Amino acid sequence: MANAEDRRRLSARLRWLRAGVYVAFGALAGxxxxxxxxxxxxxxxMAANNHQRTLPLRAPRGVIYDRNGEVLVENRSAFNxxxxxxxxxxxxxxxxxxxxxxxxxxxxxxxxxxxxxxxPTYRPIVVVQDATLAQVAAVTARRLDTELPDxxxxxxxxxxxxxxxxxxxxxxxxxxxxxxxxLEDGLGIGAIVGQSGLERVYNRMLMGxxxxxxxxxxSVGREIRTLEELPPxxxxxxxxxxxxxxxxxxxxxxxxxxxxxxxxxLDPRSGDVLTLTSLPAYDPNAFxxxxxxxxxxxxxxxKLRPLQNRAIQGRYSPGSTFKIVVATAAxxxxxxxxxxKVFCNGGASFYGRFFQCLGRHxxxxxxxxxxxxxxTYFYTLGNMVGVDRLxxxxxxxxLAGKSGIDLPNEIESIVPSTEWKKQRTGxxxxxxxxxxxxxxxGQLSVTPMSMAVMMATAANGGTRHxxxxxxxxxxxxxxxxxxxxxxxxxxxxxxxxxxxxxxxHDGLWLAVNGAGTAGRARISGxxxxxxxxxxxxxxxxxxxxxxxxxxxxxxxxxxxxxxPRDNPEVAGVVFAEHSEHGxxxxxxxxxxxxxxxxxxxxxxxxxxxxxxxxxxxPAPAPAAPSRAxxxxxxxxx
Numbered sequence: 278m279a280n281a282e283d284r285r286r287l288s289a290r291l292r293w294l295r296a297g298v299y300v301a302f303g304a305l306a307g308x309x310x311x312x313x314x315x316x317x318x319x320x321x322x323m324a325a326n327n328h329q330r331t332l333p334l335r336a337p338r339g340v341i342y343d344r345n346g347e348v349l350v351e352n353r354s355a356f357n358x359x360x361x362x363x364x365x366x367x368x369x370x371x372x373x374x375x376x377x378x379x380x381x382x383x384x385x386x387x388x389x390x391x392x393x394x395x396x397p398t399y400r401p402i403v404v405v406q407d408a409t410l411a412q413v414a415a416v417t418a419r420r421l422d423t424e425l426p427d428x429x430x431x432x433x434x435x436x437x438x439x440x441x442x443x444x445x446x447x448x449x450x451x452x453x454x455x456x457x458x459x460l461e462d463g464l465g466i467g468a469i470v471g472q473s474g475l476e477r478v479y480n481r482m483l484m485g486x487x488x489x490x491x492x493x494x495x496s497v498g499r500e501i502r503t504l505e506e507l508p509p510x511x512x513x514x515x516x517x518x519x520x521x522x523x524x525x526x527x528x529x530x531x532x533x534x535x536x537x538x539x540x541x542x543l544d545p546r547s548g549d550v551l552t553l554t555s556l557p558a559y560d561p562n563a564f565x566x567x568x569x570x571x572x573x574x575x576x577x578x579x580k581l582r583p584l585q586n587r588a589i590q591g592r593y594s595p596g597s598t599f600k601i602v603v604a605t606a607a608x609x610x611x612x613x614x615x616x617x618k619v620f621c622n623g624g625a626s627f628y629g630r631f632f633q634c635l636g637r638h639x640x641x642x643x644x645x646x647x648x649x650x651x652x653t654y655f656y657t658l659g660n661m662v663g664v665d666r667l668x669x670x671x672x673x674x675x676l677a678g679k680s681g682i683d684l685p686n687e688i689e690s691i692v693p694s695t696e697w698k699k700q701r702t703g704x705x706x707x708x709x710x711x712x713x714x715x716x717x718x719g720q721l722s723v724t725p726m727s728m729a730v731m732m733a734t735a736a737n738g739g740t741r742h743x744x745x746x747x748x749x750x751x752x753x754x755x756x757x758x759x760x761x762x763x764x765x766x767x768x769x770x771x772x773x774x775x776x777x778x779x780x781x782h783d784g785l786w787l788a789v790n791g792a793g794t795a796g797r798a799r800i801s802g803x804x805x806x807x808x809x810x811x812x813x814x815x816x817x818x819x820x821x822x823x824x825x826x827x828x829x830x831x832x833x834x835x836x837x838x839x840x841p842r843d844n845p846e847v848a849g850v851v852f853a854e855h856s857e858h859g860x861x862x863x864x865x866x867x868x869x870x871x872x873x874x875x876x877x878x879x880x881x882x883x884x885x886x887x888x889x890x891x892x893x894x895p896a897p898a899p900a901a902p903s904r905a906x907x908x909x910x911x912x913x914x
Contacts, residue, residue, distance in 0.1 A: 332492060336485030337434035339512030341448065341475065343521040344549075344748060348439060350448055350476075355435035355566060356408045358416055359401035360390065364427035371427055378415045378425070379405055401429055403467065407566035436469075436476075436565035442558040444524050446586035447684070447746070449474020450564035472564070474586075475517065475746060478683050482750065485512035514751040516758060518549035522882060526872040527554040527851075530865040533885050536856050538833075539587040541729035541744075542849035542869060545839060548733070548742025548763065550682070551847065552869060553726075555587040589680075589687040592722040593852065596810030596859065598837045599676075599717030600655045601735055601781065604643060606670035607658040608777040615643040615780035621653035628709040632656055647784025647808065648793045652716050659715020664706055667714060668694040673771060675730030675741045676723055681764065682744040690723035717810060725852045728837055733848040736806075736839035738778050740770040782806055786842045789863075798838060798863035803874060807838030807866070809859030831855040836862035840870055847873055 341350040358379065365371055372390065376383035386404050393402045405412060408430070419425045436451050454468040462481075464470065470484065471477035488509035493502050527540040531554065542552035563572055576584055585591065607613045621638035624631055634652040638645075646654035659667065671677040677692040691697075693714060695706040713719035726744065734741045743766050749758040785806035789795040794809045812833040834856035839848035847870060853862035871883040 332429075332431065332490045334488035334490055334507070334509045335433045335469070336487050336509035337511045338436060338451070338469075338476075338485065339483040339514045341483075342514065342516045343519050343524075344516065344551075345520065345522075346516070347521045349444065349517070349519070349521060351437050351439065352434040353437040354432055355406070356410075356413045357403045357431050357433050358405035358408050358412065359403045359429050359431065361401050361427050361429055362398040366427075371425065374419070374425060375404065375416070375428060378419060379408070379412045381405060400467075401431070407435060436561070438561045438565075440525075442560050443521070443528065444519060444553065445474075445558040445561050446555040446588065447474055447519065447553045448561065449476035450559075450561040451476050452564050453567065474684060475515075477685055479515060479747065483512040483515065486510040511753065513753065515747055516749040516751075517746050518544075518551065518748050519553065519746070520551045520873070520876070522876055523552045523869050523872050524554065526869045526882075526885075527552050527865065528556065529885055530868040531556050531853075533887055534853075534861070534865060536853040536861075536865075537581065537587075538852045538854040538856075538862070539591065539725040540849065540851045540865065540869065541588050541725050542847055542873075543729050543733045543742070543744060545733035545737040545742075545845045545848040548744050549748070550744050550746050551873070552849065553588050553746075555585070555591075557581045557583040559583045586684070586686075587725065587852070587854075589682065589684055589724055589726045591852075592688065592690065592724055593833055594719075594721050594812035595676075595717040595723050595728060596812040596833075596835055597650045597652075597717055598728065598808050598810035598835045598850075598859075599715075599721060600647065600650065601785075601808060601837070602667060602671050602674060602676060602731065603655050603658050603662065603715050604647060604781060604784070605674065605735065605773070605777060606662045606666055608643070608780060609670065609774060610662065610666060612661050613643070613658065615776055618642050619646070619651075619654045619657045621651050623653075625653045625656055627656060627660060627712050628707075630709060632712055643780045644784040644787060647781070648787035648791050650788070650794060650809070655715045656712050659711050660708070662715075664711045664714060665694050665696075667711070668692050668697070671731075673739075673741065673768075674734045675768070676727050678727075680724075680726045680730045680744050681767075682726060683746050683764065687726070688724065690727040691721065692723070693720040718813065725850050728835070728850040728852075729848065732837045732839055732850060733845075735781055736845035736848040739773045741768040742766065743768070782842050785839075789838075794860045795836060795838075795863050797860055798836065798867045798870075800840070800867060800871060800874070803840050803870065804842040805838060805840040805867070805870060806842045807836055807863070809863060810835035810837070811857070811859045831857045834859040834862040836860070836866050838863075838866050838870070846877075 337352040340348060340352070343349055360371060360375070362368060368390070372386050373383060376386055389404045390402055396402070413430050416425060416428055416430055420428060438448065450472055451469050452472045454462070454464045454470045458464060458470055459468065462470070471480035476483065486509060488507045490503060491505040493504060523542060531538060531540070537556045539556070540552055540554040541550070543550060559576055608615065618640050620640050621634055621636070623637045624633040626632070632652070636649070638649055638651045638653070641649065641651045641654045668677060671692040677690055679687050679689045698704060698706050698720070710719055714721055730741065730744065743764045745763055747761050749760050751758050785808055786804060787793055788809070789798050789805045789807050795807045798805050798807050812835060832855070834853040835850065836859055837850045839845040849866070851862040851866045853865065856862060868883065868885055875882050
């Protein structure tokens with residue numbers, strides 16, 4: 278009886294065991310069916326991806342040419358060395374070995390890897406940009422020996438600036454996109470974009486479209502063959518208004534005469550920017566492959582401020598060059614005629630205070646007051662016009678506000694008015710302040726770019742152009758170079774009175790070709806017209822109080838010009854930082870104009886010839902400009 282009961286229990290257990298086995302095998306069969314049939318396509322793709330890799334192909338940026346077809350910016354091939362963490366079994370070992378092979382500090386490689394750890398593991402992390410041929414050879418040899426199977430070497434197009442710092446602030450530089458740029462422009466991690474200058478403003482046009490290459494790799498990540506390649510599309514080629522020969526002439530002249538500063542030359546007929554110089558500059562090539570922290574820190578702490586574009590970001594008192602605005606306002610408002618005369622006895626008294634002139638000029642009319650830069654004459658005109666009308670005419674001529682040039686971070690020029698002072702300080706404007714403003718001192722602070730626009734407007738008789746840099750583009754669609762329409766001009770043109778134009782042009786011609794202070798800009802047969810100006814960095818009392826200091830407190834020098842007198846083709850400004858006198862900026866402008874006319878007429882470009890008394894000297898260190906006390910201002914010509 279007991280045995281029968283045991284057999285029944287054993288049989289029941291065996292039945293349950295068989296049922297469990299059937300259920301387990303049934304479940305396994307279902308799972309196998311699900312993975313092999315239902316999700317067949319998914320796992321087939323995953324299996325294929327285990328031996329396939331997609332490599333990005335960076336698009337070359339568009340080449341930039343000057344107006345005559347000379348290359349300003351191009352591309353060259355460089356090699357990047359990257360780590361693909363997806364293929365890495367021991368990342369620490371890879372970093373150590375890569376540091377030994379390339380000669381780069383291990384800490385630098387680790388820092389680079391740490392900054393990109395959140396990125397997908399299949400995305401290569403570039404740890405060596407613009408690697409040397411020796412580094413490439415060393416890494417490649419070890420990949421063949423399977424020591425560094427997770428390290429790849431990729432050839433990429435890299436920006437190249439043929440003559441280092443030529444037009445550096447104008448052209449700008451490129452660098453890896455920041456988080457904000459990636460978000461705003463929909464860019465991928467590691468994208469190279471313009472960070473300043475034309476490279477930044479026209480980045481979308483210059484970038485092009487990246488391609489990709491799909492390859493088969495073996496178990497250790499070595500490429501076996503290429504399955505598919507989508508070539509990158511080069512960025513659009515751009516032709517700018519800059520004249521490279523004139524740009525070189527300006528920069529060479531600044532260095533030869535030993536000054537830092539800025540120069541802007543425009544075509545007054547169109548607003549084309551022919552020259553835009555800011556010195557000291559920087560080498561954009563240092564940025565194209567990723568600038569190191571030490572170099573970046575040095576640029577940012579340099580007292581000479583090489584990263585500042587002085588042409589559009591530096592503000593300075595205009596000195597006697599502002600007398601052009603005063604003369605225009607007085608004539609156009611009908612307050613005086615060109616024959617209106619003022620007696621200069623070394624200065625004049627206004628509102629109970631004596632304001633000096635730099636000479637005793639006797640009776641002066643408009644033309645000769647411009648020629649001799651007579652302060653007394655322009656004190657008188659400024660007092661007649663008033664500060665608000667001076668502001669209005671400054672705006673019409675292009676001296677107030679921003680020029681609108683297609684470059685980033687332009688600051689506005691400040692020309693005061695009664696409303697401006699009230700909003701800024703809450704105080705009313707005093708008539709005595711206008712006297713100082715009339716000779717370019719006091720609360721005036723303008724950029725070289727706005728000075729160039731003012732001079733171009735005075736040269737062409739009343740048309741204020743928005744300066745432009747890009748003339749033509751080639752999109753690579755077979756249509757060739759296509760003109761770019763000029764920017765919209767929000768400034769209404771006005772026609773100066775013929776007598777205003779004649780008086781201004783005659784006076785400015787005399788300042789260069791007569792007994793004025795701008796004789797160093799004279800070019801035989803070219804009818805150069807211009808005006809010098811000296812802007813105080815600090816008042817005489819301030820200099821006395823400062824005593825011995827490491828700051829350069831010498832005055833700044835301006836020279837504004839156009840040529841020829843009767844049919845101007847070029848107009849602009851040279852600002853020589855701490856040159857002490859405006860006439861010392863004139864030879865720089867002369868060399869630029871000589872270059873323009875020689876090129877226009879098909880003649881050999883002029884050589885830069887320095888007089889014996891103007892041997893090159895070390896450029897002075899710049900100091901932040903300070904305004905002189907308005908009631909003691911006396912502008913030098």
